[in-house]
Structures are given as C-alpha cells and as structure tokens.
Amino acid sequence: MPIQTLTTIDDARTFVARARAEGKRVALVPTMGALHAGHLELVRVAHQHADVVIASVFVNPLQFGPHEDLDRYPRMPKADTEQLIVLGVEAVFMPSVEEMYPDGGRSATLVTAGRLGTVLEGRSRPGHYDGVLTVVAKLFSIVRPDVAVFGEKDAQQLFLVRRMVRDLNLPLTIVGVPTVREADGLALSSRNALLSPGERQDALALSRALEAAGSAADRGVEAMLAAAQSVFQSDTGVQLDYLAIVDPATFAFAGESHHGPVQVLVAARVGTGSSNTVRLIDNLITVVP
C-alpha cells in the first residue's frame, strides 16, 4: 500500500478509523522531521508493536522559546516522506501550524509538566515541556494510537510523557527506544545537521563525558560528575549547559551516597557566538554498585 500523506486532522482521524475497523493495532511515532537513523529505529520498533504505523512530522512552535532555533530547525518533508516509504510506514501526518493551532499558533489550554518540567532541560528551556506535552496530548487525541514510540535520547521528555499517560489515564502504551549513535559515539540528532565539520568533532564531548562518568561508576556519583566535568574543561569549542545524575525511576537528583541505577544527563552548546550555537543533549543509564 502506498504511504498516505495526511495533512488535516480529519484525514488522520478517518485513516485511523479505517484501520481500526479492520481490527488493526495502530502505533504512532511522533517526530519533528529531518529524519535520521534514530527515527528509523523508532519506526522499526513501532512495527513490532502494531499492524499500522503512523509517523508524525511537525515542528511544534509551542515547545520553542522566543530566542530558540525554531526558524533554523531543519525541515525536509520530501526527503522525510521518501525515508518513511522505504520503511513501509503506512501514513505520515504532516499538519500545518494553522491546522494544529488555529488560534494564531497558540493554545489557551496547556498540559503542564509540573515541577519536573522546570528542572534540567526545563530550566534551560522554560515552557518547553508544557509545549511538548500539549502537542503530544493533541497527537494522542487525534491518532488515538495503541502504542506510541519515543527515543531515550530525550530522556526527560520520555519520562514526562510516561508520567502524563499515567496521570491522565490515557489509554495507550509508551515504548522507549535506546539511543542510536554514530560509530564514534555521537548520538544521532536532527540538529547535528547544523554542525560544521569542526563542530561535529567538538560535539563528541557529550558522549565522551558520559563515557567518563560511566567508567567512574564504581567510585560513586561525585566521582562520576567530576570525571564527566573534566572532559569539558579541556574542550574549548563546547559550553556545558548542565551535567546531572538522577534516579531514572523518579528523575530526582541522585545524592552522594546513591546506589543502584542512575541516569547521567548532559546538555551543551557547540560552536561560537550566541545565536549560531547548536544545543545538544545526551544521556547514559548505568548502575552505581
């Protein structure tokens, strides 16, 4: 069956209603496009959980702050559709901003992420997670999938989406997919397309910091933070935004004496100047014995 390109909410609802009438399970893979092998892995996993996979491609203005990279964010709908065809995705939902937010690109009603939406990514990007959860809730309401698939690269997002589903009793299952990396460790990210070759090398600081933290796990949380921090001290092309260790079950900061699973989270800006830097995030789950 050829891929269906759905641009209106009505068309998306009609497509899903037909699939359901045929007794099919539906999976949704929400993305902002500029697809890479990380997204393709989400689609592959989605096919393991459902008969019909719908990918959404929508650069959601609500989750970008006023000085963020909304205008610069890579957009390539044609190339995205071609990749989704190769993967056998049944439909792609590519609405316009007006279709999703008819009131001038805004939404008076928001799903708020609460306190966890104001720390780490949320501290650097105020309002970001309210924008993410609001659009994800809208996508869930439009598509009504049985399953939705998200990447572990955006760890705080995955945690907050899971919590929203639990808090609001939404009738679907969230599946997380491990981060897909380049051979040298760099986490795939749509924003990598904005890096110059030199910046691409500098960006390795993030995965190297996580590796350093992982190697220090035997010596505890403080040693992990120090090991990761030292990578940024020797790296001039990268400005560290935050480096933190949380308990992956709660997202609470892990104290000095914490033992068990931990998630190391890092965010940094690559490049020089204030308007052209590229902000990247990455994380690692490991165990402090």
Ligand SMILES: Nc1ncnc2c1ncn2[C@@H]1O[C@H](COP(=O)(O)OP(=O)(O)OP(=O)(O)O)[C@@H](O)[C@H]1O
């Ligand atoms: N390297 C990756 N491995 C696995 N999943 C990923 C990876 N990169 C992104 N994803 C997931 O793809 C989904 C869509 O993300 P998005 O379209 O924002 O891409 P992105 O590469 O994260 O872009 P950005 O540069 O904005 O961070 C999210 O669930 C995200 O976690």
Ligand SMILES: CC(C)(CO)[C@@H](O)C(=O)[O-]
């Ligand atoms: C989940 C998402 C598609 C919502 O806009 C976005 O935050 C992303 O691409 O991770």
Ligand code: BAL
């Ligand atoms: N991948 C998360 C979407 C964002 O950075 O806005």
